Structures are given as C-alpha cells and as structure tokens.
Amino acid sequence: MPALVLLGAQWGDEGKGKATDLLGGSVDYVVRYQGGNNAGHTVVVGDQKYALHLLPSGILSPGCTPVIGNGVVVDPSVLLSELSGLNERGVDTSKLLISGNAHIITPYNVTVDKVTERFLGKRKIGTTGRGIGPTYADKINRVGIRVQDLYDESILTQKVEAALDAKNQILTKLYNRRAIAVDQVVEELLGYAEQLAPYVADTVLVLNQALEEDKVVLFEGGQGTLLDIDHGTYPFVTSSNPTAGGACTGAGVGPTKISRVIGILKAYTTRVGSGPFPTELLDEDGEALRRIGGERGVTTGRDRRCGWFDAVIARYATRVNGLTDFFLTKLDVLTGWERIPVCVAYEIDGRRVEELPYSQTDFHHAKPVYEYLPGWQEDITKAKTFADLPKNAQDYVKALEEMSGAPISAIGVGPGRDETIEINSFI
Ligand code: GDP
Ligand code: IMO
Ligand code: MG
Numbered sequence: 001m002p003a004l005v006l007l008g009a010q011w012g013d014e015g016k017g018k019a020t021d022l023l024g025g026s027v028d029y030v031v032r033y034q035g036g037n038n039a040g041h042t043v044v045v046g047d048q049k050y051a052l053h054l055l056p057s058g059i060l061s062p063g064c065t066p067v068i069g070n071g072v073v074v075d076p077s078v079l080l081s082e083l084s085g086l087n088e089r090g091v092d093t094s095k096l097l098i099s100g101n102a103h104i105i106t107p108y109n110v111t112v113d114k115v116t117e118r119f120l121g122k123r124k125i126g127t128t129g130r131g132i133g134p135t136y137a138d139k140i141n142r143v144g145i146r147v148q149d150l151y152d153e154s155i156l157t158q159k160v161e162a163a164l165d166a167k168n169q170i171l172t173k174l175y176n177r178r179a180i181a182v183d184q185v186v187e188e189l190l191g192y193a194e195q196l197a198p199y200v201a202d203t204v205l206v207l208n209q210a211l212e213e214d215k216v217v218l219f220e221g222g223q224g225t226l227l228d229i230d231h232g233t234y235p236f237v238t239s240s241n242p243t244a245g246g247a248c249t250g251a252g253v254g255p256t257k258i259s260r261v262i263g264i265l266k267a268y269t270t271r272v273g274s275g276p277f278p279t280e281l282l283d284e285d286g287e288a289l290r291r292i293g294g295e296r297g298v299t300t301g302r303d304r305r306c307g308w309f310d311a312v313i314a315r316y317a318t319r320v321n322g323l324t325d326f327f328l329t330k331l332d333v334l335t336g337w338e339r340i341p342v343c344v345a346y347e348i349d350g351r352r353v354e355e356l357p358y359s360q361t362d363f364h365h366a367k368p369v370y371e372y373l374p375g376w377q378e379d380i381t382k383a384k385t386f387a388d389l390p391k392n393a394q395d396y397v398k399a400l401e402e403m404s405g406a407p408i409s410a411i412g413v414g415p416g417r418d419e420t421i422e423i424n425s426f427i
Contacts, residue, residue: 002216002259002427005247006327008224009263009317011271012242013297013304015329015412016264017041020057020220022410022417026427028215029065029207030058033250034240035222036073036105036135037082038128040298044415048089051298054079056220059086059093066093067203070101071240071250073135074147075110076192098196099203100148106160107188108167108180109134115175125236126273128299136239138163147200150193153186160185204252211257216427219247225263225317226271233363236275244321262426263323263406265314267331267396270304272297278366279307279343293333310343310368314404316356325424326404328397329412331389332419337375340396343368344403373399381414386421 006023008014021043024030032039037053043060044050050060054074058064068074083093109131116134117124127133138144143163149156160182168179210217223242226232231243240246244261248254268289271277281289286306289295295304317323334340346353346366357363376392383389389397389411401408409424 002214003211003219003253003257004217004260004262004426005219005221005244005258005321006262006264007221007242007244007321008227009265009321009323009326010224010269010310010313011226011277012222012224013040013270013272013295014224014264014266015327016221017043017052017057018329018412018415018417019262019264019327019410020218021045021060022420023218023426024058024061024064026216027058027064027218029067029210029217030056031067031069031203031207031217031219031247031251032056032072032222033069033219034071034242034246035238036130036132037075037078038130038132038238038299039222042298042415045417050086053082053299055082055086055093055096058218058220059096060091062092065095065097067207067251068096068098068102069203069251070099071246072099073103073105073132073139073240074098075105075130076189076196080192080195096199097201097203097206098147098199100146100200102147103135103139103144104147104149104189105131105135106145106163106185108164108185109138111171111177111180112167115171115177119175124274126275130299133239145189147196150189150196153190156189157182157186160189207251207253211253217253219251221246225320226313228320231320233275234360236273260324260426261321262325262327262409263314263317263321265317265326265328265400265404267328267334267400268293268309269307269313270295272300272302272304276364276366277305277307278346278363279310279368280305281307289333292336293330308341308343308368308370309400311400311403312343312346312354312356314400318405323406325409325426326401326406327410327412328400328408331393331397331411332381332413334375334396335380336377339372340375341370341372342399342403344371345369381419383413383421386411386423389421
C-alpha cells in the first residue's frame, strides 16, 4: 500500500509543485487534499513553465490520474479556466477526478474574504483574497455548497438561500455593501454543472480501491505546516490542515495506509502575508534571497518575506507530520555567501528555547540564535550526486539534516525536473 504524503514543512512555497511533478512519472494518482486556489505551484518542464493553483501537479504526467479530494475548496471558474489553459498547451486533463463532497467557493465567499480583510485593517491576515476562509467557515457552519449540489437545483437553491440569509444582513448592515441575490448565484453555479460533470466521482472509493490494488498514490499538500489552522501560527494561517493528518480526512484514506510523509523544505525560509517570522531579514541579505530565489508569489504577485533557515521550525514539522524524509529545495540560491547563518534555537525573554513555543506571545518574542556555516562559491546547478556538491554545501546539508530530525532524501539545485540530486528513492 504505497501511499505517500508530500507537504510543505514551512510557510508554503517550498517547491511542492516541482517535487510532486518529479514523482508524478512514477505514481498512479496525485491527490490534492486541502486548500484551494490560494496555492500557487510552479512546475518547470523543459522550457515550459506551468503555474497550477487548484489542479494537482501530477496533471502534467500523462500516466497519472489527478484527483481533487473532498477536503479541497473548489472555485469552479478558476478550475475551468485552469483546465482550458492546460488544454490549449496540449496537456490532456481528461483523467481528472473531483470529489462530489468537495466544497465550492461561491462568489459571496470571495466577497466576504475581501471585506473582512479590509475591515481588519492593520490586523489583517494578508489572505490571498480567494474566498478560502469563508468557504471553510461555511463548511464548518454546515451552510456550505458542495460540488454534488450543482446537480439538484432545488437543493442548491435552498442551500444558497440558507447561506445568504445571514450573510446579506452582515454585508448590508455591517459592511455597507449591496445584498447578493440568491437567483444570480444559483444561475452562475448551475452554469458550471455540465462542464464539471464528467469529472465528478466518488474519489474516496476510487482511491481506496487503488490502494487495495497496490497502486501508488501521492497526496500533494498546499500551503505548509506553519500555515495549518491547528498547528500553524494562528491566527496568521490558512483555514485548512496542510499537515499530514489532513491527507486522511481530506481524501478519505485511513492513517494506516500512509507509508511515507515527505516534508518539502527550503534551504532558507520565506513567508507571504502577515504573522511572526523569527528569522526574517529586512536587510540586503533578505533582498538578495528574494532576488536570487525569485521569491514573488505565483498567486498574488506579492513579494515574499525572506529569512535564514530555521531548524526549530523544521524539527516542529518533523514532529507534527511524522516526517520520514525531507526534500531540501533551492540549495542553489545560497551559492555565493561567505557564511550562512542557520537558526538553531530561539532566545525568548532571556531564555534559550530549543522547540517551537506553543504560546503565541512567546513566539512573537522569539529571537533567532544563529550558528554560522561556511558558504560556497561554486555553481551547483549541474550537480547530479551528493558527491558533486562542494564540501561546504555537503556540510550545510548534513548540518540541516542533523538539526531537522529526518533524512534529507533529495536536494533541489534548480527549478527544472532534472535539477535534483536524489539520495534515497521515494518509491
Ligand atoms: P510551492 O507552492 O511549494 O509549489 O512552491 P512555488 O512554486 O510557489 O515556489 C517555489 C519556486 O521555486 C518555484 O518558482 C519553483 O520553480 C522554484 N524551485 C523549486 N525548486 C527549486 C530549486 O531547487 N532551485 C531553484 N532555484 N528553484 C526552485
Ligand atoms: P502554496 O501551496 C504561501 C497564506 C496567505 C496568508 C494566509 C491565509 O503555494 O505553498 P488564505 O488565502 O489561505 O486564507 O491566506 O496563508 N497562504 C500562502 N502562503 N503559499 C501558499 O500556498 C499559501 N496559501 C495561503 O498569504 O498569509
Ligand atoms: Mg506556492
């Protein structure tokens, strides 16, 4: 039963898309289990670059069946335009399966996301504005709209009415916005039904049958461990569970089926949006990481905040996800520094702390305690084996592995599929 979870070990944008695409050629199914089009996964194949938001990165591997699981929130207009964009570029998307239980991001969820952020002012989360939080809120409040509702007009109308009842009161009375008409929303949603119909399936059954037949299933996380609603830097998080347990609930596969959990780990740290970030650099080193690493959001075009590697976070990711391996990405970006600081612990109000504090106040006060590792100047983008790396780069990887609590089984030295050093095979 080879089921693997691949997830972000930091605050997202670790290179999950590239890693998933790399494994896509050897797996039968790639499944998104949470999040929605807040994700931006860049995949580079030869001279072609793809930016995927909702579709699993396995869609670019012809033998692989891409699946959108029940835990995902789906904006139908984004999904359809992503599909047609890929079709125009010659990618076959006909194998896609979408869970009938996945929730739909409705136009009013997007509106609520935007007005809520505006009203939070300087306390805003810095969301992607894609309606993610309000859609998950509706799901938990039991007033959500699911993909299967598109196929029963009467039920759909009742559910949209129920959802808009309270929301229109809030929009008009609190936020000074116009009320949203039920009919208009129903009509728009029904307009997607026919185009989506060929993809809608009982994905829980399909995936469990596939595992029984010893097929290889890869679960591709969106966002990252520190953006998890339960285990992240709440409230500066997304509204789903990118951590490993999310793969079970978000796809309907039991934890006993998962054989490997791979944490994608950037050789430094980035974050988009608000919230604490102990190793953040507001100097020219931060600017250099942003420039060399191309750290600009795929979804929103926002500059990513950049900082040094944080081993406290990596250890935490190992723990809350039960990581079996790391895939270290973007090592090439660190070429050229004379010495590279690595955060090994925090200093919090005069105390040295080795593990991530559970208290939000403590985390906000955390100052990085750095160790300095010698850098390297050689171009490493052509390295194919660990031995091809300069000694100082090898030592940097070994030091990170020791601090982070799980073996580093692959190293990214460039954005392309073949710019990867494989140390232990994943499948
Ligand atoms: P994701 O959201 O985790 O899939 O990551 P993003 O795609 O948002 O951001 C990662 C960026 O780094 C993308 O532009 C990738 O093409 C790029 N990338 C991934 N791995 C590597 C690597 O090892 N080296 C370099 N230089 N770029 C990489
Ligand atoms: P990938 O999959 C980085 C961040 C947003 C914001 C917070 C909440 O590409 O790694 P949301 O719109 O989800 O309610 O925003 O989460 N965020 C991400 N940051 N990478 C992502 O996805 C993200 N998806 C959401 O910037 O701080
Ligand atoms: Mg991204």
